[in-house]
Amino acid sequence: MTDRILEFLRNRREDGPCLVLDLDVVRENYMSFARALPDTRVFYAVKANPDPRVLELLANLGSCFDAASVAEIEQALASGATPDRISYGNTIKKERDIARAFELGVRLFAVDCEAEVEKIARVAPGSKVFCRLLCDGAGAEWPLSRKFGCDVELAPRVLEHAHRLGLQAYGLSFHVGSQQRNPGQWDGALKAASMIFRDLADRGVALQMVNLGGGFPTKYLKNVPAVNAYAQSIMQSLRTHFGNHIPETIIEPGRGMVGNAGVIEAEVVLISKKSDADTVKWVYLDIGKFNGLAETMDEMIRYPIRTPFDGDATEPCVLAGPSCDSVDVLYEKDPYDLPVSLEIGAKVLIEGTGAYTTTYSTVGFNGFPPLKSYVI
Amino acid sequence: MTDRILEFLRNRREDGPCLVLDLDVVRENYMSFARALPDTRVFYAVKANPDPRVLELLANLGSCFDAASVAEIEQALASGATPDRISYGNTIKKERDIARAFELGVRLFAVDCEAEVEKIARVAPGSKVFCRLLCDGAGAEWPLSRKFGCDVELAPRVLEHAHRLGLQAYGLSFHVGSQQRNPGQWDGALKAASMIFRDLADRGVALQMVNLGGGFPTKYLKNVPAVNAYAQSIMQSLRTHFGNHIPETIIEPGRGMVGNAGVIEAEVVLISKKSDADTVKWVYLDIGKFNGLAETMDEMIRYPIRTPFDGDATEPCVLAGPSCDSVDVLYEKDPYDLPVSLEIGAKVLIEGTGAYTTTYSTVGFNGFPPLKSYVI
Numbered sequence: 001m002t003d004r005i006l007e008f009l010r011n012r013r014e015d016g017p018c019l020v021l022d023l024d025v026v027r028e029n030y031m032s033f034a035r036a037l038p039d040t041r042v043f044y045a046v047k048a049n050p051d052p053r054v055l056e057l058l059a060n061l062g063s064c065f066d067a068a069s070v071a072e073i074e075q076a077l078a079s080g081a082t083p084d085r086i087s088y089g090n091t092i093k094k095e096r097d098i099a100r101a102f103e104l105g106v107r108l109f110a111v112d113c114e115a116e117v118e119k120i121a122r123v124a125p126g127s128k129v130f131c132r133l134l135c136d137g138a139g140a141e142w143p144l145s146r147k148f149g150c151d152v153e154l155a156p157r158v159l160e161h162a163h164r165l166g167l168q169a170y171g172l173s174f175h176v177g178s179q180q181r182n183p184g185q186w187d188g189a190l191k192a193a194s195m196i197f198r199d200l201a202d203r204g205v206a207l208q209m210v211n212l213g214g215g216f217p218t219k220y221l222k223n224v225p226a227v228n229a230y231a232q233s234i235m236q237s238l239r240t241h242f243g244n245h246i247p248e249t250i251i252e253p254g255r256g257m258v259g260n261a262g263v264i265e266a267e268v269v270l271i272s273k274k275s276d277a278d279t280v281k282w283v284y285l286d287i288g289k290f291n292g293l294a295e296t297m298d299e300m301i302r303y304p305i306r307t308p309f310d311g312d313a314t315e316p317c318v319l320a321g322p323s324c325d326s327v328d329v330l331y332e333k334d335p336y337d338l339p340v341s342l343e344i345g346a347k348v349l350i351e352g353t354g355a356y357t358t359t360y361s362t363v364g365f366n367g368f369p370p371l372k373s374y375v376i
Numbered sequence: 377m378t379d380r381i382l383e384f385l386r387n388r389r390e391d392g393p394c395l396v397l398d399l400d401v402v403r404e405n406y407m408s409f410a411r412a413l414p415d416t417r418v419f420y421a422v423k424a425n426p427d428p429r430v431l432e433l434l435a436n437l438g439s440c441f442d443a444a445s446v447a448e449i450e451q452a453l454a455s456g457a458t459p460d461r462i463s464y465g466n467t468i469k470k471e472r473d474i475a476r477a478f479e480l481g482v483r484l485f486a487v488d489c490e491a492e493v494e495k496i497a498r499v500a501p502g503s504k505v506f507c508r509l510l511c512d513g514a515g516a517e518w519p520l521s522r523k524f525g526c527d528v529e530l531a532p533r534v535l536e537h538a539h540r541l542g543l544q545a546y547g548l549s550f551h552v553g554s555q556q557r558n559p560g561q562w563d564g565a566l567k568a569a570s571m572i573f574r575d576l577a578d579r580g581v582a583l584q585m586v587n588l589g590g591g592f593p594t595k596y597l598k599n600v601p602a603v604n605a606y607a608q609s610i611m612q613s614l615r616t617h618f619g620n621h622i623p624e625t626i627i628e629p630g631r632g633m634v635g636n637a638g639v640i641e642a643e644v645v646l647i648s649k650k651s652d653a654d655t656v657k658w659v660y661l662d663i664g665k666f667n668g669l670a671e672t673m674d675e676m677i678r679y680p681i682r683t684p685f686d687g688d689a690t691e692p693c694v695l696a697g698p699s700c701d702s703v704d705v706l707y708e709k710d711p712y713d714l715p716v717s718l719e720i721g722a723k724v725l726i727e728g729t730g731a732y733t734t735t736y737s738t739v740g741f742n743g744f745p746p747l748k749s750y751v752i
Contacts, residue, residue, distance in 0.1 A: 015472075045700075046743070047699075047700060047701075047741065047742045047743070050743070067743070068699060068700040068742035069698075069742055069743035069744055070743070071740070071743030071744070071745070072742065075743065089700065090698070090699075090700050090742070091646075092646050092660045092696075092698050093645065093646075094643070094662065096391075112648065113646070113648035113649070115646060115647065115648055116646060116648070134650060134651075145702045145703070145705050145708065146650055146658075146694075146708075147658070147696050147702050147704070147705055148700075149650070150648070150650050150651065151650060151651035153651060153652060154649075154650070154651055154652065178702075269468050269469065269470050270467075270468050270469075270489070270491060270492060272489035272491055272492070272526070273489070273526075273530075274510060274522055274525070274526050274527060274530070275526065275527035275529060275530055276529060276530065282522075282523070284468045286470065290736070294738075297673075297703070318522075320468075320523050322445075322466070322468050323423075323444060323466075324421075324423060324465065324466050324524075325423075326521045326523050326524065326554075327521070328523070329521050329523055332521065332522075344491060345471075359740060359741045360666070360738055360741055361738060361739050362670075362735060362736055362737060362738055362739070363734070363735065363737050363738070363739055363746045364426075364447070364735060365423065365735045365736055366423045366444035366445055366448065366466070366735075367422070367423070367443070367444055367445035367446070367448035368445055368447070369447070370739045
């Protein structure tokens with residue numbers, strides 16, 4: 001929460017929930033990453049918030065970009081980034097999308113199986129590929145499935161296949177899980193990566209790069225370690241496992257870059273009880289799972305919420321969205337303490353909402369428009 | 377799946393996943409409801425699929441509309457429906473949205489607490505209100521939370537409050553849960569409703585209407601009872617509980633009206649294995665949770681999927697979407713049997729996708745555009 005955001009909201013006259021994102025905070029976050037990991041290139045994960053002004057700021061600061069699709073590559077290019085600063089980091093790509101990315105100048109691609117390597121070899125000859133390793137995601141608040149990556153036995157074969165087909169077997173990537181609160185989680189993956197580096201070197205394939213992924217957290221209700229703690233832990237692991245041959249590294253922060261730069265203003269639409277016996281009130285906002293707060297799915301991300309009545313006595317409330325959909329409930333299993341004095345019509349501020357809100361919005365479920373966004 | 381849809385897809389030249397919806401099927405569905413429940417007014421739940429051509433067809437057929445927001449009311453009006461055929465069925469409404477609906481001519485509103493009644497009394501004087509009852513949703517495939525409705529002790533007070541404030545205490549509503557496969561589930565709610573009718577009649581408040589809600593299923597993988605089975609069961613319950621004083625009734629089908637009218641065509645982007653030891657393949661489509669298939673959340677809705685290789689031997693596959701989001705997995709806990717011969721680049725048809733697909737699409741998560749829709 002910054003003074004600039006509060007000032008903007010004081011002067012706002014439009015109706016409906018909105019996100020306000022302060023570019024000064026994004027700039028500070030970028031500088032923190034750059035300072036903490038001076039030898040590591042930063043690839044901003046565009047999907048976290050692809051607002052053109054965020055991308056332009058980061059492009060000007062020297063950031064590179066991790067793109068999930070051709071559309072995101074085009075957004076990064078439009079922001080002023082040159083194609084050598086763009087990684088096509090999705091392991092799931094149509095061959096014609098790879099061809100289009102190659103045409104646009106992109107030469108760095110993620111893979112996690114031989115079939116994907118073959119597509120790239122066909123339509124993006126000579127490009128660099130990095131192979132994603134499966135990672136268990138322990139300690140992360142946003143779950144990791146087995147969707148991305150292959151196991152450590154398979155990865156060397158995938159990279160050898162790339163080498164054989166004329167691609168540059170460039171390195172490895174992994175992701176320790178989004179909103180990862182334990183800086184030590186990078187260690188296991190780096191150990192596995194170092195073994196694959198040695199294994200492939202023995203077979204004549206010289207890997208050069210480790211993509212450390214994202215996972216850097218933003219502060220919600222609980223405190224999180226500072227970027228420096230992650231940097232120190234990662235550097236220690238690199239020294240331990242790679243000795244004097246520390247590879248190039250890149251990171252892909254998304255949430256860690258923009259999460260704390262944004263605040264959503266929402267309105268209390270209704271407060272009610274379901275029965276006389278109920279011990280919790282229901283508080284309904286004009287924002288829910290379908291117009292911005294999708295990450296409350298399974299109550300995973302728990303946002304800090306400020307109200308004009310903070311300081312008054314509180315009581316446990318179920319917090320829900322405005323749509324006619326029964327799954328559009330934000331916090332119910334673990335009710336949210338809100339002031340007893342909270343009133344219908346009050347404005348609340350939902351902090352830490354700069355990442356993964358606007359883009360998760362539906363096109364208009366129940367007739368509610370997508371989340372408005374102001375970048376200041 | 378209809379011949380018209382297959383013909384359309386044969387001639388389609390654009391890239392990317394799409395929904396094709398056959399209006400002939402919607403017409404048949406409407407007629408089935410109208411025939412099965414001739415004394416019941418049909419309020420189509422706009423949120424299921426608000427495509428203007430769907431709304432126009434239904435308006436022409438004589439349907440009424442259940443709207444979740446002012447935007448949906450405006451869509452229903454634009455389709456040719458008069459305001460007396462529109463119910464503002466969301467129990468969670470801003471006072472200024474109620475005022476706007478009243479200005480547009482709407483006179484029928486849902487409530488589930490006294491605070492909502494007071495808003496309506498202030499800005500929509502003299503309107504009809506119906507009070508929603510909590511219902512447990514047993515037997516439904518899409519879960520019901522306690523989000524909507526109040527308990528049977530509270531409902532009479534809510535309606536008396538409306539009566540006292542000059543509104544017309546018009547009736548009761550309930551919802552037995554979406555994709556409700558048990559026609560007997562209406563009975564308990566109708567029994568409770570009949571008791572409230574008698575209770576309030578004793579106190580001089582004459583309710584007139586029971587809103588039977590939605591819940592009527594569409595066929596996915598399992599067979600579902602025909603509309604007639606629901607109609608018979610409901611009529612039986614009405615006679616049992618209301619005797620010779622059967623109230624006006626309305627229904628709010630959404631999924632049951634448009635679900636089976638639509639088919640999504642998608643493309644296999646990648647097929648891979650995570651390790652040599654894995655017994656399941658991963659099959660990645662160009663559609664997932666964020667561009668149309670949100671109802672696979674928790675693997676709740678299981679769509680029938682046709683491939684060009686049907687009839688060949690099958691094997692269990694994890695099915696996932698194209699985005700760089702680890703939760704974008706459609707079926708994993710209960711893998712989906714697909715042909716061993718399925719190939720990257722193959723087109724698959726996902727049936728029963730006419731409802732709750734286009735509108736659940738995100739605005740562009742990961743740069744993937746919202747689901748395209750063709751209404752034929």
